[in-house]
Amino acid sequence: MQKIEHIGIAVKDIEKGNAIYAKLLGVEPYKMEEVTSENVLTSFFKVGENKIELLASTTDDGTIAKYIDKRGEGIHHIAFAVEDIHAEMKRLRNEGFRLLNEHPKKGADNKLICFVHPKDANGVLVELCQEIPKQGY
Numbered sequence: 001m002q003k004i005e006h007i008g009i010a011v012k013d014i015e016k017g018n019a020i021y022a023k024l025l026g027v028e029p030y031k032m033e034e035v036t037s038e039n040v041l042t043s044f045f046k047v048g049e050n051k052i053e054l055l056a057s058t059t060d061d062g063t064i065a066k067y068i069d070k071r072g073e074g075i076h077h078i079a080f081a082v083e084d085i086h087a088e089m090k091r092l093r094n095e096g097f098r099l100l101n102e103h104p105k106k107g108a109d110n111k112l113i114c115f116v117h118p119k120d121a122n123g124v125l126v127e128l129c130q131e132i133p134k135q136g137y
Contacts, residue, residue, distance in 0.1 A: 001080040001082055001088070002080070002081040002082060004078060004079070004080060004081075005051065005079040005080055005111075005129045006044070006050075006051035006052060006053045006129075007051075007053070007077075008053045008054075008075070008078070008079060009054050009055065009074065009075055009076060010055050010056075010067050010071075010074060010076040011055065011073050012068055012073060013056060014041050014043055017043065017056065018043050018054065021045055021054065022045075025047050025052070027045060027046065028045075029045050030045065030046055031043070031044045032044075033109065034058065036058075037105070038062070039058045039059045039064075040055050040056065040057060040058060040064050040108075041055070041057075041058055042054065042055055042108040043056075053079075053108070055076060064076070077124070077126065077127050078124060078125075078126060079127035079128070080126065080128060081129050082130050083130070085104045085112050085113075085114060085128055085129075085130035086104065088128055089114055089128065092116060096120070097117070098116070098120050099114055099115065099116060099117065100114070100115040100116070100117055101113075101115060104128075104130070107127075109129075110131060110132050111129040111130060111131060111132060112130045112132055113128065113130075115128075116128070
């Protein structure tokens with residue numbers, strides 16, 4: 001793993017979340033993107049080398065909506081940048097971690113992603129992120 005790629009924060013309302021974090025961080029989001037396969041609307045902030053991703057559900061029964069219903073708004077996951085997501089997934093499986101994805105999938109911000117089961121990481125949902133090469137995936 002190379003570095004923390006971003007911290008994901010679940011919010012009920014993306015516009016309200018954007019307003020709060022713009023005031024808090026002193027910058028506007030640099031990107032908003034809908035990931036239809038995940039029923040989520042994302043918004044990204046960058047402060048120095050650090051990124052914050054706000055996530056809001058686009059459906060009442062989406063993963064983020066269910067998360068908020070169960071745990072409330074707040075930190076949803078921590079994402080780590082990896083150079084080779086396939087190799088990292090294999091390494092983690094060999095170390096005994098359960099992955100929530102059999103194969104990497106396309107996520108927001110031009111990334112291939114995969115999640116590690118939170119029960120195997122002390123209750124923290126861990127996301128692996130690899131930049132998608134310019135020629136595609």
